[in-house]
Amino acid sequence: MMPDMKSARVLIASALTALALPASAQAPTPEGVWRTVDDETGQSKSLVRISRVGDALVGTVEEILVAGKEDARCDACEGERHGQPIRGMRILWDVVPQGDEYGGGRILDPNNGKIYKVKLWLGDDPATLTVRGYIGMPLLGRSQTWQRVQ
Secondary structure, eight states, X not given: OOOOHHHHHHHHHHHXXXXXXXXXXXXXXXXXXXXXXXXXXXXXXEXXXXXXXXXXXXXXXXXXXXXXXXXXXXXTOOGGGTTOBSTTOEEEEEEEEETTEEEEEEEEEXXXXXXXXXXXXXXXXXTEEEEEEESSSTTSEEEEEEEEOO
């Protein structure tokens, strides 16, 4: 049975509208700029931009918000990151969708130079992102809740 022309036009218009919606109007993702918040002190620490590179998400420090630490370097880091400025540093990489969460990647804590496995998930409010760094399994780790800036 063929739909009438009016129904067909409505279906086509709906499909085109869905395709034309900006990414922010579609299902939310971790892509964007996030204010990192220390899980122990509650202090805002930095702004991190999460973006897509190929099939994975990466996160780069855009700004350090702690007074007096704006030009901090990763002195505790090893290898090519040792002594490099934290601002501009990629601290999150190889994160891929895993159902309702994102994982499989790594996160660097520039304060201690350690690299951890990472899981990310958006809260009920897509303006919050839980970032869990861990060793071995997620049960053995720490979580921070980041706030979306844009």
